[in-house]
Amino acid sequence: MLVGLLLRIGDLGIEARDDSSMRREEDQTACYKTQVGLGEIKNYGMATTHRDGDVLSISALDSFHLNRDKSDDVREVPSSILRMPLKPPGLTQWTIILITDFHFIWGGKCVREGCWHIVGSCRLLPSDPNRATHSGLYGSISYVIAVIKFRTLVDEENSPTSLDSEANSCTSNGDTHSHIWKFYEENIPSFRAKTCKSISASVLLRKLRWSTLGLQFDWSKRNYDVSLPHNKIPDELCQLAKKLAAPAMPMGEDFRPEAAIVNYFGLADSLGGHLDDMEADWSKPIVSMSLGSKAIFLLGGKSRQDLPVAMFLRSGDAVLMAGEARECFHGVPRIFTDKENAEIAPLELQFSHEDDHFFLDYIRTSRININIRQVF
């Protein structure tokens, strides 16, 4: 279910409480803690319960992932998981693990590409005509990032003083707002600081919660509105999505990336269990890519009562929900934004250039998910 997706992020409390297996697992994984010791990750606390049968419970998360790149070692992997060293065409370093029609694609070695997509997700993807959280209020985020050296954004409309030439202006015409925002160096003249509403670029970026690419999704009507102005999804993203989707395409035809939603998760954000049911053709997979901080992903069944499977998603990992899995509830109850567990060290090495520090600071406590869909 697409509608309310963003409300669900960081705002699970607004949903009516239910007692389904999905909800119980969400509550458990939200409390999941890890402890590093003896070269191994152990879990403890509320989420250590083993379950009957071969459902991968939260307690199996670590062993599943510790062994995931040794394709011959299946000792600790529950039998519901079929480990396959399968490589999508053109992607030499990726391993796929299948749970029926659910593909887990390990992206551990794709650090450079990951950084590239993080920068794009912050700078390019939320820009006009793509709709994003910011569109109505502040205008295109690309402007914010482009002038990042001017650290503070000031709402000139509310300022009694006239515009001055030192600042860069940014006009935004949303449906209900018309603002002129201007960027200033860190030290705004004190007379202005008292009278203007101001916001720093990093705070502004933190307010970015979603953006939509390609065909634009109308949250109020719960459908894709083909009449809204839109660009094609950027080519690099399209090509990657096609490669990732290839193993799940019925009859080997091409996946057509027509729409995508980018979700930006900050501290304590989560995404409640849901179905993505707004696309006309469910026979096509959803390609979902994780960037930044580690998260727990829950894959449930076709009913909320089915026990979900839990797994970690780290930066660069992707999942493919195809066939039966396309109809399964799923969610992200937990992201890890603390230094020990976010597991973004490879990104830190890659983001070493001074110009990258802004993005590094952001991604240290954030996760970005890009999910790409064929709508028709």
Ligand SMILES: O=C(O)CCC(=O)C(=O)O
């Ligand atoms: O963040 C994720 O990994 C999943 C996102 C998702 O399921 C969605 O946006 O529909």
Ligand SMILES: [Fe+2]
């Ligand atoms: Fe989803």
